[in-house]
Amino acid sequence: MSTVDRRDYTGEGLSEADLAPTPLQQARLWVEDADRRGAERDDVPEPRALSVATVDASGVPNVRTVLMRFLDERGPGFVSSLDSTKGLELRANPHVAASLTWPSMFRSIRFRGVFEQIERDEVADYWSSRPWGSRISAWASRQSRAVDGRAQLEAAYDRYAAQYPDHEDPADVPMPDFWAGFRIRCTEVEFWGGRRNRLHDRLVFTAVGAGGGASAGDVASHPSLDDAGVWAVARRQP
Ligand SMILES: Cc1cc2nc3c(=O)[nH]c(=O)nc-3n(C[C@H](O)[C@H](O)[C@H](O)COP(=O)(O)O)c2cc1C
Structure with a gap:
């Protein structure tokens, strides 16, 4: 890159x-802000794009990037194929990190935790809301x-x-067995707010209380994202 972008x-x-x-x-406040801004202006095209x-x-x-389709006290979630690269990697090693980033709003959220498969009936509700063509593509891919060419797809x-x-019936296309919901059971959630002169804010929730784990990699613990007693807040330097 020849020009250095020094945007404050x-x-x-x-x-x-x-x-x-x-x-x-x-997280809900910031996601709702991003949704609202995405609806009002054209500088947040996919407010729920989640890098995983x-x-x-x-x-x-x-x-890779997916779309966040779920967010509740059990963690953020998305849908994908269990047999995809991400699915195989997470089934072998459940440690996962993900981020939502809204550059135009100078905001980002980072989630760290472990993968858990979302209950099939919850995913089935979402599956039936997908357009018919998307459900067909899920089967086709x-x-x-590797694939020899587009024609094969x-x-x-x-x-x-x-x-x-x-x-025009949600039951037209069954949900494939390989199609699943992926949830991140978080042990750490960081909120990043960009500020002038690169002196940004970083506030981090770490699970420490009942049900919380000692580190972002603790597989056994499943702290609720909505239980204030489980989380300690610390500020990190930018
Ligand atoms: C904005 C955006 C949204 C995407 N949403 C999804 C999604 O919700 N689920 C999915 O499986 N792939 C989604 N993809 C495609 C993934 O980035 C990726 O190519 C795919 O999941 C295969 O990844 P893997 O081979 O690492 O498993 C999306 C890509 C982009 C750029």
Whole structure:
């Protein structure tokens, strides 16, 4: 890059006094702000785009972006294929980190924790809300595997479209067994607010109380994101 972009971050930041009592409440406030801004202006095109980092069998990091489809006291969640690269990596090593980033708002949230599969009936509700074509594409794609060309993908789409024709009924297309909801059971949630002169705010909730774990990697603990007693707040240097 030949030009250095020295844009100053003029966000409001985030103070301890303004921080919501739980990570869930704070995350919901920021996600709702991003949704609202996305609806009003064109500088937040996918407010729920979530970057999800995993590690492969050799401990080498991997990352991709999905859409956050769930957010409740059990953690943020998304849908994907269990047999995809991310699915295989998370089933072998459940440690996961993810971030929502809204550059135009000078805000980001980082989640760290472990993968848990979302209950199938919750995912089924979401599945039936998807447009017919998206449900057909889920069947047509063996996500992350090599394919000889686009024509092969389109032929698979046509095959499943013929098998499960569109009668405008959610039951037209069954949910594939490999299609699943992925939840991040968080042990750490960081809120980052960009401020002037790079003197940003970083407030971090770490699970420490009942049900909380000592580290972001504690697989056994499943702290509620909406239980203020479980979380300690600390400020980190920017
Ligand atoms: C904005 C955006 C949203 C996406 N949403 C999803 C999603 O919700 N689920 C999904 O499986 N892939 C989604 N993808 C595709 C993933 O980034 C990725 O290519 C795919 O999941 C395969 O990743 P993997 O091979 O690492 O498993 C999205 C990509 C972008 C850029």
